[in-house]
Amino acid sequence: MSENTLYDKVWDQHKVATLPNGADQLFIGLHLIHEVTSPQAFAMLEQRDLEVAFPDRTIATSDHVVPTDPETRSRPFADEQAETMLSALEQNVEDAGIRFFGPGSGDQGITHVMAPELGLSQPGMTVVCGDSHTSTHGAFGAIGVGIGTSQIRDVFATGCIAAEKAAVRRVEVTGSLGAGVSAKDVILKIIGDLGVDGGVGHVYEYGGPAIRGLDMEGRLAVCNMSIEGGARAGYINPDETTYAYLRGREFAPDGQEWVQHRDYWESMRSEPDASYDDVVEVDADGLAPMVTWGINPGQVIEVTETIPRPEDLPENKRDTARKAYDHMEIEPGDTMTGYDIDVAFLGTCTNGRFTDFREAAQILDGEHVAEDVRALAVPGSERVKRKCEEAGIADVFRQAGFQWREPGCSMCLAMNDDQLYGDEVCASSSNRNFVGRQGSKEGRTVLMSPAMVAAAAVDGAVTDAREYNDEDGLDTATDESDPGVNA
Amino acid sequence: MVSSESMSVAEVTGSGVPVSGDDIDTDQILPARFLKEITFENMGKYAFHDERYDDDGNPTAHPLNEYDGNILVVNDNFGCGSSREHAPQGLMRWGIDGIVGESFAEIFADNCKSLGIPTLTTSPETVAELQSFIKRNPDEQLTIDVRTGRVAYDGGSVNGSIDGGAQEALLKGVYDTTAVMYANLEATEDTASKLPYVDAE
Numbered sequence: 001m002s003e004n005t006l007y008d009k010v011w012d013q014h015k016v017a018t019l020p021n022g023a024d025q026l027f028i029g030l031h032l033i034h035e036v037t038s039p040q041a042f043a044m045l046e047q048r049d050l051e052v053a054f055p056d057r058t059i060a061t062s063d064h065v066v067p068t069d070p071e072t073r074s075r076p077f078a079d080e081q082a083e084t085m086l087s088a089l090e091q092n093v094e095d096a097g098i099r100f101f102g103p104g105s106g107d108q109g110i111t112h113v114m115a116p117e118l119g120l121s122q123p124g125m126t127v128v129c130g131d132s133h134t135s136t137h138g139a140f141g142a143i144g145v146g147i148g149t150s151q152i153r154d155v156f157a158t159g160c161i162a163a164e165k166a167a168v169r170r171v172e173v174t175g176s177l178g179a180g181v182s183a184k185d186v187i188l189k190i191i192g193d194l195g196v197d198g199g200v201g202h203v204y205e206y207g208g209p210a211i212r213g214l215d216m217e218g219r220l221a222v223c224n225m226s227i228e229g230g231a232r233a234g235y236i237n238p239d240e241t242t243y244a245y246l247r248g249r250e251f252a253p254d255g256q257e258w259v260q261h262r263d264y265w266e267s268m269r270s271e272p273d274a275s276y277d278d279v280v281e282v283d284a285d286g287l288a289p290m291v292t293w294g295i296n297p298g299q300v301i302e303v304t305e306t307i308p309r310p311e312d313l314p315e316n317k318r319d320t321a322r323k324a325y326d327h328m329e330i331e332p333g334d335t336m337t338g339y340d341i342d343v344a345f346l347g348t349c350t351n352g353r354f355t356d357f358r359e360a361a362q363i364l365d366g367e368h369v370a371e372d373v374r375a376l377a378v379p380g381s382e383r384v385k386r387k388c389e390e391a392g393i394a395d396v397f398r399q400a401g402f403q404w405r406e407p408g409c410s411m412c413l414a415m416n417d418d419q420l421y422g423d424e425v426c427a428s429s430s431n432r433n434f435v436g437r438q439g440s441k442e443g444r445t446v447l448m449s450p451a452m453v454a455a456a457a458v459d460g461a462v463t464d465a466r467e468y469n470d471e472d473g474l475d476t477a478t479d480e481s482d483p484g485v486n487a
Numbered sequence: 488m489v490s491s492e493s494m495s496v497a498e499v500t501g502s503g504v505p506v507s508g509d510d511i512d513t514d515q516i517l518p519a520r521f522l523k524e525i526t527f528e529n530m531g532k533y534a535f536h537d538e539r540y541d542d543d544g545n546p547t548a549h550p551l552n553e554y555d556g557n558i559l560v561v562n563d564n565f566g567c568g569s570s571r572e573h574a575p576q577g578l579m580r581w582g583i584d585g586i587v588g589e590s591f592a593e594i595f596a597d598n599c600k601s602l603g604i605p606t607l608t609t610s611p612e613t614v615a616e617l618q619s620f621i622k623r624n625p626d627e628q629l630t631i632d633v634r635t636g637r638v639a640y641d642g643g644s645v646n647g648s649i650d651g652g653a654q655e656a657l658l659k660g661v662y663d664t665t666a667v668m669y670a671n672l673e674a675t676e677d678t679a680s681k682l683p684y685v686d687a688e
Contacts, residue, residue, distance in 0.1 A: 064522075230592065441542075
């Protein structure tokens, strides 16, 4: 049993009651909703003649189905189902009095990108959304969990979820990141080491010098993929980096309230003598950029390593490895370097933020996407898009031959027009490489960092992005903690 | 007004459906494009859709095309990936009432619990034996006993376990948590008011 961790403290602050089956009833501080998992929940609510109990704690946006092509984004959408979904959401939020940031509002985007930008996700909160990557908000020292539609109904009706407390695993990341190595590589390394089911029954507390050294957007990327490691949630204790990021954001406290909130945030940090259910160490020193080779995020190696043979893997991972070799058309013992790509995709709740595009732009500056590659850059939110445009980054992408798109989940999961065809290979900054994920049964996904996506786009194949080190660097004055309030 | 559609689930009996493979994710169980329907009505048709039909729309040899039982038997980390409740909704509407496996992804297991579907975990050896038994005897009955966590079949029974909270919820018929938590609305407002970030009245 853990004690005095941030998880324990947040749990205690939010516990309402113990339920008949022994689970706890937890109050939810922030409920993010979108068009895919909310319609059925609203319908269930109506069936029971109930209303949304805490509309003020609910924020809506649209991300999964919205077209990212500016030509097809106008209403009504050509895709009737997408149009129905967005219309249903619009009607539902209006009826319930829920704040909605829709396309064109200036703050629409992927839930886990736009909410942090607005200062909605804060330390010491519980955050839920009908989307597994809700773990992202843990970067603030919040507890963010993905929930299913029936639980969304629960939160609508009661402001709470029924939950059982998980164990807490401290993931201590030592060392420091070399040039060209980023937060995405850290979390891929963690998932590779601990496994895709390693975190089941746990929440992950990420800490250590390599984590502390990350900026907020890097921390968001790390916490985002907690779910791919099997953990229900993942978080990083708040510190000055967190507070500096929040300062001045629309929904962040100010004035006297800032002082009070900051005290609360600090009080939520894990105690120095907190006890964990277990502690693992991961070393970031000497870490090379990571790439997946297979069909789940745990099948990952450094770009300098070779694809493992079945006998190098635990027995229960060998079957899936063989399926992966077959699907990806790779051989154990090969490297992923030189693996041809057809599509390059930069975006998503993992790596769709300003610093991700800036990092990629540093590689793309003066280069061009390979002839046989189609490349999509999809800002995670309207705010990210504006910041990139103002900083000249959008121009770099366009000049390099990337399509510069409107915000949405895009080809992470092919619920909109963006998808793979046939056995196309996609160098992707997303979080899942499951078979069929990007819209084609034969499609192949290679997960990697933004810099690696940029390098692959230029090279036409998976390659070590560190060879593209741009010494002059791109001069973009804007930094990531600038909320861009005037944007 | 607040109905508790609660029905105690003490056991699930029926023939089995063996679906082999580790790390079967919810994109496989319910492909994303079907999430564009705003009700769950048709989800049963879409369960494992892209594994069950080839590119010409002809049925493959996938277990959901070959068996018609109501107890799914699966391997490790079943239901990993996306939180889509559409996945267990699809399985349920296809006809599944209970699942036995080596392990389940958490959100998936929680979603099953919300629907009153027991997810019972057992050893890899037991799963292998069960899957093999079902393949040889597709019409034979299995019984999941929610109280004991055991699976009875072929004149005997094997050990398994159901998560304590899920077990209580299923046996007491309180897996419909809306009604249960709605009763605590006053306590909820009290808890909320003590949180610094919730605006005071």
